[in-house]
Amino acid sequence: MSSLYGASGKLLRVDLTNKKITTEEIPEILFKRYLGCNTLGLYYLLKEQKSGIDPLSPEAMLVFMTSFITGTDGPGLSRFSIVGKSPLTGGYGETEAGGWWGPELKFAGFEGIIVTGKADEPVYLSIKDGKAELRSAKELWGVKLREASAAIKEELGDPKTRVLLIGEAGEKMSAYACVINELKHSNGRLGMGAVMGSKNLKAIAVRGTSRKLPVYNEERVKAIVRDNYAEFKEIPNTFPKLGTMRGVRASQQVGVLPTYNWREGVFEDFENLAETTYMETILEGTGTCYRCPIVCKREVRITEGPYQVQPEYGGSEYETTASFGSICGVNDLKPISAAHQMCQEHGMDTISPAVTIAWVMECYEKGLIKKEQLDGLEMNFGNADNMLALLKKMCSSEGVGKILTKGFKEAIQHFGEDTAIYAMHVKNSPLPAHDPRGKAGLSLAFAVPSAGPDHMEVQHDHITATEGGAALYDAIGVLEPLGSTDLSSKKVRQFFFNQALYNAYNAIGVCCFCVRPNGPFTINSLVEYMRAVTGWESMSLWQFMKIGEKHSTMSRIFNLREGITANDDSLPARMFGPLQGGGPCAGNYIDKPVFEKALKTYYAFNLWDADGVPTEACLYQHELDWLIGEF
Amino acid sequence: MIKVSIKGECEFGLPRDYTEVELSEPTIEAALEHFNINQKIRKYLLLVINNQISKPDGELQDGDEIIIQFPYSGG
Numbered sequence: 001m002s003s004l005y006g007a008s009g010k011l012l013r014v015d016l017t018n019k020k021i022t023t024e025e026i027p028e029i030l031f032k033r034y035l036g037c038n039t040l041g042l043y044y045l046l047k048e049q050k051s052g053i054d055p056l057s058p059e060a061m062l063v064f065m066t067s068f069i070t071g072t073d074g075p076g077l078s079r080f081s082i083v084g085k086s087p088l089t090g091g092y093g094e095t096e097a098g099g100w101w102g103p104e105l106k107f108a109g110f111e112g113i114i115v116t117g118k119a120d121e122p123v124y125l126s127i128k129d130g131k132a133e134l135r136s137a138k139e140l141w142g143v144k145l146r147e148a149s150a151a152i153k154e155e156l157g158d159p160k161t162r163v164l165l166i167g168e169a170g171e172k173m174s175a176y177a178c179v180i181n182e183l184k185h186s187n188g189r190l191g192m193g194a195v196m197g198s199k200n201l202k203a204i205a206v207r208g209t210s211r212k213l214p215v216y217n218e219e220r221v222k223a224i225v226r227d228n229y230a231e232f233k234e235i236p237n238t239f240p241k242l243g244t245m246r247g248v249r250a251s252q253q254v255g256v257l258p259t260y261n262w263r264e265g266v267f268e269d270f271e272n273l274a275e276t277t278y279m280e281t282i283l284e285g286t287g288t289c290y291r292c293p294i295v296c297k298r299e300v301r302i303t304e305g306p307y308q309v310q311p312e313y314g315g316s317e318y319e320t321t322a323s324f325g326s327i328c329g330v331n332d333l334k335p336i337s338a339a340h341q342m343c344q345e346h347g348m349d350t351i352s353p354a355v356t357i358a359w360v361m362e363c364y365e366k367g368l369i370k371k372e373q374l375d376g377l378e379m380n381f382g383n384a385d386n387m388l389a390l391l392k393k394m395c396s397s398e399g400v401g402k403i404l405t406k407g408f409k410e411a412i413q414h415f416g417e418d419t420a421i422y423a424m425h426v427k428n429s430p431l432p433a434h435d436p437r438g439k440a441g442l443s444l445a446f447a448v449p450s451a452g453p454d455h456m457e458v459q460h461d462h463i464t465a466t467e468g469g470a471a472l473y474d475a476i477g478v479l480e481p482l483g484s485t486d487l488s489s490k491k492v493r494q495f496f497f498n499q500a501l502y503n504a505y506n507a508i509g510v511c512c513f514c515v516r517p518n519g520p521f522t523i524n525s526l527v528e529y530m531r532a533v534t535g536w537e538s539m540s541l542w543q544f545m546k547i548g549e550k551h552s553t554m555s556r557i558f559n560l561r562e563g564i565t566a567n568d569d570s571l572p573a574r575m576f577g578p579l580q581g582g583g584p585c586a587g588n589y590i591d592k593p594v595f596e597k598a599l600k601t602y603y604a605f606n607l608w609d610a611d612g613v614p615t616e617a618c619l620y621q622h623e624l625d626w627l628i629g630e631f
Numbered sequence: 632m633i634k635v636s637i638k639g640e641c642e643f644g645l646p647r648d649y650t651e652v653e654l655s656e657p658t659i660e661a662a663l664e665h666f667n668i669n670q671k672i673r674k675y676l677l678l679v680i681n682n683q684i685s686k687p688d689g690e691l692q693d694g695d696e697i698i699i700q701f702p703y704s705g706g
Contacts, residue, residue: 234671235669235671235672236642236643236669236671236672238640238642238643238701241642242642244706246640246642246703247703247706249700250640250700250701250702250703251703253679253698253700254677254679254684254698254700254702276647296706317706318703318706319705319706432705434705438684455705455706456705456706457705459704460702460703460704460705462677462702462703462704463675463702463704465677465684465702466674466675466676466677466702467674467687468672468673468674468675469674469675469702471674483684484684485684513706517675582682583682584679584682584683584684585684
């Protein structure tokens, strides 16, 4: 019997080839060293998975992991990680989602699941109250998410079951395939849905009827939550009303709303995409994750016309709206909502196909890709109907869609090297909807993460450029605001600490929207909360941050083993040229020598050498000496 | 007194479209007072003055166009 608080300490192992399901203990020391979620999952990957394997082969591991505070009473503790080798980048794959599935897995009695092998026919995994079984999913293969999820709940006879599943994109092993829980919450990037599909694993259904997780000091937990809420309520919070959709106007006004495939930073029709239009025309309701006060989710219904949308799949958020909107030059929320729904129905990431379509549009307008190469589709910027037609081909891996969903590298090989300069990706993963030319710290957030460019890697420069925003991070040594286009060594320092913090957030599965400035937790109160849940009285912010740093090194080693090196810590060529169009950032560019110096400084902060390789001192510092000689 | 045009985050009490206002002092603080902006969020606000990202401590000029908003991060 585990003596852990907040966790059962149990890991479920599922060998699909041999239909073998076993349970093992996760030693408490592993939680202390790696916390959970991304970092604990990565520990198992580094320990057990050989380098060089095909990510879509049976020997590939797929790890689903929560943490010791997932599902406890604090706000925003719903998130979990899926980690494995990415079929998109060939390197470390990590993707997070909130929603309801992670806490339910805890209630069902497990912190994590490691899946290996390949079932001889489609199956789903059902876990209820500590027991797990494989069930046939033959009838569900090819079925859209809503119908498949409903069928599983009906078969199991419990509508409170939480279902995580893949769609057609995953079944066909598209490198853009994602994993979705409860139809609205996506582990979006890096093709983890394809890894599930390669294993013939359609879904994982979880249910725990005992809702209470043991905590070390319940009164203290309640007091921390209560005190943080009391302070938080005094700060105006726009999320319940606007969600992330306020990002369209906010990004436009400071000139960093990526437009026409990042050619420009302001979109002339942005008002059509803004939060006000959204609320007035398509919004039906709002949604949230387990025990979350932020309420950032949108639900959309469109009942008339060619772009009908149902609220079961939620609604497009900022990233999806900007990606299918300004980046593709589309100025109407209705086809954007239809694109969002199509992605959800088929289990497809939204950012990746949208950014790929924008590249097709730019190349088409420049005559580099012809209509005949696109199954007859004319792909000018702003052509919403053909954007949807091409997206459908991508979701179903049909025609040209099959080439496009393998990622930019293969698409460039197919269409020609002269298209490469318009491909907005790093490590083969498309960029999220932000522009480093106006937020320079993001140049590192796009270039250095082992899992590719990530808008959730750090707090963005416009927040830390303000006096109040910088002060939020004084606990981790950020004592002054720095300008949003600053990429000096001071900014690298701010980035390094902030990245460690965000890595650590992901290691415990807290949503960064639930930490100030947007949410109730302060950084210090989050650590205090962890102590109250676990009883680890010596747990400190210093230890928390060091585990965040450790994650960067562990994922770096994963990539080095796969042949991904400092040469891949790059930006699309467009970022080194001036941002066109109008707005406050017009003419801005990333200064290449400054960027290259920033990379070297970042490596040095991590105790990596000038080639971005972790030194022996780094490994000893992080208790990773078991990896000496492994890369 | 100076006249400036201001727009910003209407959820925090600022006008959505540029609105001309008279300020008794040429400061951002005076503009925030004019719109009775919550003290708790003032230190987080990002400024664009005449199409340039700006710091809050400069002196405003007659005719300035000012955007005041809560910065947006990822998500």
